[in-house]
Amino acid sequence: MLKKLTALGLTLAASATLTAQTVINGAGASFPAPVYQSWTYTYSQTGPNKVNYQSVGSGAGLNQIKAKTVDFAGSDNPLPVEEQEKAGLEQFPMLLGGVVVIVNLPDVKTNELKLERAVLADIFLGKITHWNDPKIVQLNPGLALPDAQISVVRRADGSGTSFIFTNYLSKISKEWETAVGAGSSVNWPVGIGGQKNPGVCNNVAKIRGSIGYTEYTYAVEAKLASAALENQSGKFVTADVESFRASAANADWNNAPGFYMVLTDQPGDTSWPITGVTYILIRKDADPAMRKAMIDYFNWCFTTGATAAQKLNYVPMPENVIQMVAAKIFK
Numbered sequence: 548m549l550k551k552l553t554a555l556g557l558t559l560a561a562s563a564t565l566t567a568q569t570v571i572n573g574a575g576a577s578f579p580a581p582v583y584q585s586w587t588y589t590y591s592q593t594g595p596n597k598v599n600y601q602s603v604g605s606g607a608g609l610n611q612i613k614a615k616t617v618d619f620a621g622s623d624n625p626l627p628v629e630e631q632e633k634a635g636l637e638q639f640p641m642l643l644g645g646v647v648v649i650v651n652l653p654d655v656k657t658n659e660l661k662l663e664r665a666v667l668a669d670i671f672l673g674k675i676t677h678w679n680d681p682k683i684v685q686l687n688p689g690l691a692l693p694d695a696q697i698s699v700v701r702r703a704d705g706s707g708t709s710f711i712f713t714n715y716l717s718k719i720s721k722e723w724e725t726a727v728g729a730g731s732s733v734n735w736p737v738g739i740g741g742q743k744n745p746g747v748c749n750n751v752a753k754i755r756g757s758i759g760y761t762e763y764t765y766a767v768e769a770k771l772a773s774a775a776l777e778n779q780s781g782k783f784v785t786a787d788v789e790s791f792r793a794s795a796a797n798a799d800w801n802n803a804p805g806f807y808m809v810l811t812d813q814p815g816d817t818s819w820p821i822t823g824v825t826y827i828l829i830r831k832d833a834d835p836a837m838r839k840a841m842i843d844y845f846n847w848c849f850t851t852g853a854t855a856a857q858k859l860n861y862v863p864m865p866e867n868v869i870q871m872v873a874a875k876i877f878k
Contacts, residue, residue, distance in 0.1 A: 569840040574601040575608020575621030576707045577743040578762045579642050579825040583621065585855045586848050594847060596840050604743055606705020606731050612636065612828050618837055620828045623707020624731045628805030636828045639806050639872045641848065643862035645763045645791045646711050646821040647773040649751050652678065653693065656772050658785045661686045663777040664820075668720035670697055670758060672727075673737035678756060693756070700750045700759030703740025705731045711823035712760045715811040719820075760821075763791075764860045778820040779812050790819035791862050800868050806875075829876075842877045 573583075580602035587598040603611075605622040612620035613634050621641070631638050648667065650660055662670075666682050669675040675682060678692045702709045710731045717724040727733050739754070741747035744761045748769040751759045763786050766773050775783045784790050794813040800806070810822045829841060849872075853863040864872075 569596040569837065571596060571598045571619070571837070571840055571844060572601075572617045573599065573608075573619040573621060573827075574603050574611050574617045575828075576605045576623045576825055577602040577745070578605075578623045578644060578646075578708050578711075578823065579621060579861065580744075581764045581768075581859050582642060582852075582856050582861055585859065586852045589852075589855070590844060590847055594844070596844065598844055602743060604702075604704045605707030605710070609828070612830065615830065618829070618833065619841060621825060622828060623823050623825045624710035625807045625809070625824065625826050626805070626828070627807050631805050631828075635831045637831055637876055638826050638828050639876050640800075640808065640824045640864055640868060641827050641845075642825050642856055642864065643791055643795050643810070644823060644825060644860070645786050645819050646708055646715075646760055646823060647763050647766050647786045648776065648821075649748065649759050649761055649766050649769075649771040649773050651751050651755055651757045652772070653691075653755070655690060658773065658775045659687075659690060660772070660774040661777070661783050662774045663783075664719040667776065668716050668723050671699060671701075671716060671736070671738075672720070672723060673699070695756040698754050698757040699735075699738035700741055700747050700754065700757050701735050701738040702747060703742055706743070707731060707823070707825065708744060708760065708762055709733065711809075711811060711821060714809055715821045718812040767860060776820050778816075778818050779814050780816045780818070782816050784817060784819055786819055788857065788860055788862055790817055791822050794818035794820070794822040795824075795862065795865075800871060806872070846873075846877065 583600045587600045591597045605624050608620035609622055611617045626638055676697055679694045684692055713733050714729040717729040741750040744765045747759045747761050748765050751757045773786055775785050778784050793815050794810055798808055808824050812820050849869050856863050
C-alpha cells in the first residue's frame with residue numbers, strides 16, 4: 548500500500564510540474580523560421596517552458612497577434628511606432644539576415660551570375676524577358692546564357708521577405724516605386740506565386756530558366772544558385788554573413804522610434820544590398836506571467852541562441868541593441 552501511495556504521489560508531482568509549464572505560442576515570418584524552429588525545439592527541451600512557432604508568413608502573424616490568437620508574432624515588415632501604438636503592440640528586432648536572388652540556369656553556380664541594379668528591377672518588371680538579353684550578356688561575358696524565357700517566381704502570400712525585396716526594388720528603380728511600390732503584398736507585374744520561402748525555392752528548383760528571391764538559408768539548404776548583386780557603391784557582392792553584417796554596420800538604432808529600421812540598399816563597398824531585420828511583436832496587455840515567460844525566452848534567444856543563429860547564416864543583434872531592447876521592452 549505504501550508503494551502504491553508513493554507511486555501515486557510521484558505521479559501527482561509529475562503532473563503538477565507539467566501543469567506549471569507555460570506554453571508560449573508564436574506565429575509569423577518564414578524568413579527567420581530556420582532559427583526559430585531550432586530555438587523553440589532546444590528551449591522546449593531544456594528550458595522551463597514550451598514554445599511553439601508556426602511559419603505562416605509575416606502578414607498572417609501580424610493578423611494573429613492583433614486578434615490575440617498567439618502570444619507573439621514574427622515579422623520582417625516592421626511597424627512604424629504609430630501603428631504599434633494603435634494596435635497595442637511592442638516591437639523589437641531579433642535577427643539580421645539577407646534576401647538573395649536565386650536562379651535555375653544550366654551550369655550556372657552560386658555567385659557566377661552578376662546582376663546590376665537596373666537589370667534586376669527590369670527582370671521583375673517584366674521588361675527583360677530572356678536570359679540572353681544583351682544587358683545580361685554584357686554583365687556576364689564568361690557565361691553561356693541560354694536563349695530561354697525568364698520565369699519570375701515571387702511570393703503568393705503576405706510576406707515580410709516580399710516587403711524587404713520590394714522595398715529594395717523601390718529604392719533602385721523609380722519605375723518600380725511608381726508602378727508597384729513596396730509592401731508585404733503587391734500587384735506583381737509578372738511571375739508565378741509560391742507559398743512562403745520554401746514554396747518559392749521549390750518553384751525555382753522545378754522551373755528551368757526561373758528566377759526568384761528568398762532568405763539566404765533557404766537557398767543554401769535547397770542548393771540553389773544565387774546571384775552576385777551590385778550594391779549602392781557599384782560593387783558586385785556575394786551573400787554571406789559578413790556582407791549582411793556590413794550592411795548593418797551604420798544602422799542608427801538610437802534614432803529608430805519603436806525600433807523601426809529598414810536596412811536595404813545601405814552604403815559600403817562590402818554591404819549586401821538586400822539585408823533585412825526580422826522582428827518580434829508582443830501585446831502591451833499581455834498577461835504578466837506570460838510576459839515574463841516570453842521575456843525569459845527571448846533573453847535566452849539573444850544569448851544562448853546566438854550560436855545557433857550564426858550556424859544558420861543569420862546575424863545576431865549587436866550587444867548595444869540587445870541592451871536597448873532590455874531597457875525599453877524587457878523592463
